[in-house]
Amino acid sequence: MTTILVIEDVDALREEIMETLTYEGFNVLGAENGLVGVRMAQTHLPNLIISDVAMPELDGYGALSILRQNPETGMIPFIFLTAKAEKADMRQAMQLGADDYLTKPFTSEELLGSIAARLRKYDSIKEHYQEENEQATVKLAHLSHYDDLTQLPNRILFHSLLRESILHSQLNHKQIALLFLDIDNFNIINNTLGYDIGDQLFKAIAERLRRHVSPSDVVARLRGDEFAVIFVDPINAEQVKLKVQKILDLLSKSFSLCGQNIFITTSIGITLYPNDHHEADELIKNADLAMYHAKAQGRNSYQFYSSQLNTQSSEHMALANSLHQAFEQNEFRLHYQPLLDLKTKQIVGAEALIRWQHPKLGLVMPGKFIPIAEETGLILRLGEFVITSVCQQLQAWQQKGLPHGRIAINLSGQHFRLQDSLRHTIAKILRDYNISPIHLEVELTESEIMQNSDRTIQVLSELRNIGIHIAIDDFGTGYSSLSYLKHFPVDTLKIDRCFVQDVTTDRHDAAITIAMIDLAHNLSLNVIAEGVETEEQLAFLTQNGCDRMQGYLFSRPVPPEEFEKMVMGGKHL
Template sequence: MSEENMQQLILDSTDKGIICIDTAGKCTFVNQSAQKMLERTEKELLGKEIIKLMCQAKPDGQCLPLHDSRICSLFLTGQGCTVDDEQMYRENGSSFPVEYSSYPIKNNGNIEGAVITFSDISERKRAENRLYHLANYDDLTELPNRHLFLDRLRQAITRTKRHKNQMALVVLDLDQFKKINETLGHEAGDHVLQEVSLRLSDCLRKCDSIARLSSDIFAITLENITKTDDIHQIVKKLLENISKPFHLTNHEIYITSSAGISIYPTDGTEISILQRNAEAAMYKAKEEGRNSYQFYKIEMNEKSYQRMMLENSLRLALDRDEFLLHYQPQVDLKTGKIFGAEALLRWQHPKLGLVSPADFIPTLEETDLIIPVGKWVLKTACQQAKNWHSNGLGKDLRISVNLSSRQFVRPGIVDTIRKVIQDAVISPHLLEVEITESTIMHNIQVTIESLKAISAMGVRVAIDDFGIGYSSLAYLKRFPIDTLKIDRAFIRDLTIDPDDEAITSLIVAMARSLKLSVIAEGVETNKQLLFLKDTGCDHIQGFLFSKPVPEDKFIKLLQEDHRLSFETEEKNSQKRDYCPIL
């Protein structure tokens, strides 16, 4: 084989494309790899201008003059280059990304052209684009993530500052979204998030930007704002779109959202401050009842700080033994005797003292703290009941414990209850778990299975706050329940509102037909007591007999055999701090 043939064989054996050009930029040599990548024959390529094979063009698509094209201008001055952001064209006009190196061909010091070696880097570019997408976009909704959004927010601020106008940052959170994941599953939750992202995007203008910051929190920038009314209209539309029904398999659900708004430059000129203020306004919207929006006000920061400190303190409270239980007696209307107690969570803060349940229970519910704290309540209440029984205080005294929605739907709740009973060595029938009406109706089949397993242990089941939900008689017959607790909303105006009287009488009659016991909550007056007794209600609890009390005071009530007197004159209603845990 001749030396020339050997050289040709070597050049054709490499997987890199090789093209030689003359000083006019025309191809004088191409190897087989170059022909293959460009999908052209040697005959078609020889004599062709290199700038017509590469993306060396003006914005209007016309080829650059030879002296302006990067690949030619360099070698003409005796310089080499390596480039990884170029495109080359195939015969059919399609392009592909290449990485190439170009070096001048010199003969006795004279430049006669250049040799160009290149590789198709399509796979690498796809991988880079995928990594960029993963780093900057939310995989579920395809919206920009926090990282990309902050960059876009920075750009939006720069544009707003340059044009001397205003922009708004909106932080939007779905109200009680976790309940969807817990009751219908994460697949349903993911579907809702995808639909929400589409609905929000449909409300925005071309100049606006949206991102998913975290699980159910979205952020939106509204640019080119000339008047506050523009913000009102857009945010109202956002909330209205989200409040429309979501159609899932076998389910139609409704959710709402809360939004907070901060305005540049009025509410801050730095990203962190704008974001913090928008979040503070969003929390204020939630406090005001959800399904609304709030513009930032200076005083909101103090409340946000207090909320943060409260949550931080709550996360330490369990380990520091700051939680305790109070017990509200439950009284039999036939004998007037205490037959049970509802365990209610209290928090003894080292600096704030006894914190109202209304101030910290919602925070527990909104975080995962409700799970360990709820387990502690169940365990402590059962152990306390065991101590009472061991000390001869109420042999058949029943202890009632609320289960939060998040506790009840969590896998393993049945095993948790079983272990707590075993550890406390307490008879299962002396424990009653209370579940709200809304909780049991979220996922009927799962609820029935869990309640059957709990009931099979011998543990009693009560539906709490009955009457304010949407359960039907048909469903009640399917649930293995023992007790209905009439919500205090019906008891409060019992003797002055005919509708409440009718509803309460109906609940009692329905319970008797289903052979269920009935407890009326929130009984505060003797008139309420007498009405309930005449109606046939089995049990009551409320301030008329006793508010929730610490363990030592509850023990004293048992030791003194404190009973309900039906001759007692009506007591004045008292403001209560009642807020049931779990």
Template sequence: MTTILVIEDVEALREEIMETLSYEGFDVLGAQNGVIGVQIATTYLPNLIICDIAMPELDGYGTLVALRQAPQTAMIPFIFLTAMTEKVDMRQAMQLGADDYLTKPFTSAELLGAIASRLQKYNSVREHYYDEIKAVGEKFAYLSQHDGLTQLPSRNLFYESLSQAILHAQLNHQSLALLFLDMDNFNIINNTLGSDIGDQLFKAIAERLRRYTAPCDMVARIQGDEFAMVISNVVDTAAVKKEAQKILDLLSRPYNLYGHEVFITSSIGITVYPDDHHDTEGLVKNAELAMYYAKTHGRNSYKLYTADLNVQSSEFMALANSLHRALDRHEIRVFYQPLVSLQTGKIVGAEALARWQHPDLGIIMPNKFIPVAEQTGLILRLSEQILFEVCEQMRIWESMGLDYGWIAVNLSGQHFQPDNNLLEIVAKVLKETGIDPLHLELELTEGIIMQNVEFTIALLSDLQDLGVKVAIDDFGTGYSSLSYLKHFPVNALKIDRCFIQDVTSDRHDATICLAIIDLAHSLALEVIAEGVETQEQFQFLKDHGCDHMQGYLFSQPLPTAEFAKMLSDGKSL
């Protein structure tokens, strides 16, 4: 029932209005002045208020102001009753927020007409308001369940759908596969081409996955560059592997965005219900762990979950926790593997190699802890610590009169991100230790160079302006373009050991080594062969003009004191 409040100080008129409205079927409340009227309106929240203007204690204007200031009564339709007919009075009433006014005397028909008009307008506005609230609520509900950029289901909806898919598989005695997908090196695209193209790439990836996914299955964007898929009614793991490879191929095809041809690969982790786990959380954990393994072991690949991954994950976490403490306690040791001239046989430098002197486990090799440092972000701190120690050690050797040539320090790809201030770090270390920059060489791989070509070229130029040497490590194993190579400000190429191992017995390896030597020399670069272990390898490299070598033929990596003794003894080939 519609409730109307009548605020009128003249009792006879108030009673007459209330009787008329009651007869018309309204629920009517009365108040003899504005103070009481405000109290009743606040308590009962009527659907409409009729109010006199000239009243004691609180007049109609004051009553309207009080009601409009309170959120719960601000929108109630308000009609003034007044004997004042001046336009200025009416204008004041409307400016304060009145919806209508009736001048006294008025007829019942005029009163009921004004009430009907105000209620109709109020109900129309209210319905529109509720429709907007409903629309906003529906949009909010949609956005809470879907990713705003790709329109794919978000994490919340995905978890609900995965739970339903598990229940369906359980009731029908079927298997399902859960795939977690992570885009490889997506940050490089954002850094080089901008976030707008990055967003468009996300949309394109989502559309490819949406079109690929069967109607009964699901694909969702979990977070950032991470997606998830459910494949129902799985026959066997061979079928899942086949699907995973199709997805890798699908996502690795080029994307044409704003005139750019963009390439990206992905890493996929796979787990199967009910073989690997029976509930949502367990399957998600398994898929994420398998995805992480695929990402850290080559990328652009998939990995099926196995129980062994849990053991590896526990070992990883244990190493990660210990590595934090190791850096604080300076447990990382630097070993030096001599670099030898193939023409003179003398030591011309060394490569600094990290070893972890663990208090319980003894020496831990870099292939164990460097991946941990990369994944945890500790690699920046680790490399800076090693760089300072190497430069400080060179200062000590100089004070001892030892000729060590130059020392090469390896850098991670994380150093070649715009925010990581590599140039400032190197300049600071050189200044604090006071060594000649020509004695320091920084090594980076082909993969690092190609992550962000323009930025890397500029950074390498700045490093060379400092006087530091630069070498490309493991050359031939990456994917650098020869057309780019001539633009890179580097001093040396290092031939990876995989080509040296069979250089005297495999004509393909021999051809690659000779090509690298010729290429380097044509660009006025020095060539260093890694992993030289036999006299035959040494002779082949020497005969074909390779400049320097390192490997067990001459020496394994040595602790600082042993390398210093080798220098002082003048050991040579």
């Protein structure tokens, strides 16, 4: 029933209006002044208010002003009753938000006509706002459950769909597979091509995945460059392998965006229900853990979850926690692997390699803790420790008159993404220990070089300009394009051990190694072979003009005292 509030200080007029409206079927409330009227309006929220202008305590203008400021009463239609002498003041009423006015005296027809017109308009406005509110509710529900860029289910909806899939599988005694997909090195695309193309690529990836899976399967975008797939068809581990390999092949095909062909690789973690767990949250943890393991194994691959991964994850976390303490406990050590000239067979330098002397685990090799240092950001602190320790050692050797040669240090790509110049850091340490830059060589892998090529060229040029040598480590294992060699300020190429180890038994490795030596020499670069372990490998490299070598054939990485004895004793091949 429609409720009307009548605010009028003249009792007889108020009673007459209320009686008329009651007779017409309205629910009518009465208030003797503006103050009482405001309280009744806020309590009962009537559908319409009729109010006199001139009243004691609080007039009609004041009542209207208060009600319009309250969201609950601000939209209620408001009709003023005014004497003829007050008619000129109605402009103020309309400015305050009044909907209509009636001049006293007025007939019942005039009163009911004005009320009917105001209620129709109010109903129309109310209906419009309800419709807008419903549309906004639907849109909000969509935004809260779907990724705005790809229109795939987001993390919230994905959790719900996974639980539904588990329930369905329980009832039908079926197996499901949950996949977590992470696009490898996606930040390189954003940094080199821009975020607009990055967004276009996300949409293209989503569309490929959506077209590839069956209608009953689920594809979702969880965050950033991470997607998820739920295979809900009857499925076993072998079928999962085939499906996942198809996804890897599908995503490795080029994407044509804005006139450019873009290639990506993907790391995928897989967990199976009910084999691995029965709960959705635990399955999510399993798939996430397996995905990170696939990434650690070299990317562009998939990894099934196993309980062994939990053990490895626990070890990983324990090492990460211990790594912070290792700096304070002075647990890092530097070993030096001698570098030999293949013409003179003499030691001409060394590569500084970090080791972690863990109080419980013993000597921890870099392959275990360097990736953790990269993840935690401690790699920057570790790099500065290596530079400082090498310069400190060089100072000690120079004071002894030891002909140590050039010492190479390995730096992470993270060092080249800092805003502050790496040159300033290294130059300061060199000055502190009075070391000439010509005794230092910086090594960087191909993959690290390409992560932010413009920035890397700038930093490497700065280092080379002050006399530091630059080497590309693990040459031949990174990007296939050799055009970057024209642009990067490089002095040395280091041929990766994966080519050297079979150079005398595999004609392909032999051909590649010879080609890399020739390429380097044609570009006026030195060539160092890593991982030389046999006399046959040494003979092949010497015969084909390789300049220098390092490897177990001559020496493993050794503590500085042993390296010092080798140099002082004149040890040679």
